[in-house]
Amino acid sequence: MVFESYGVERNYDSHLRSTTYLLRPVRYRAPEKNESNAGGSIHTDKSFVTILRQNQVQGLQIPARNGDWISVDFPPEAFVIIAGDAYMAWSNGRILSPNHQVILHQNKTRYTQ
């Protein structure tokens, strides 16, 4: 769909053949008492695209235009798609690879993959 919308569907097969896939399960331990910034640091993804799912413990945040961090809350049965740096380069900057971070607020272990 994306390749079609850019009119480069002829490149789709070669792109797919050169693609590698990585399944990366992550366990975020529950924050300690008074630990305010447990989670992961601010970053962009270096990949083409990240497909993310999580258990019921929220934590993903992205910056709004005014710089405030907003929570991206989603249920365990949903997926969040994050464009990576490779996608941004491939689209000549038309698709943004967003900064994001994980901040845990609940006293529960978070699992993502």
Ligand SMILES: O=C(O)CCC(=O)C(=O)O
């Ligand atoms: O756990 C999350 O919600 C985000 C994970 C993430 O940013 C990553 O794996 O690159």
Ligand SMILES: [Fe+2]
């Ligand atoms: Fe990420």
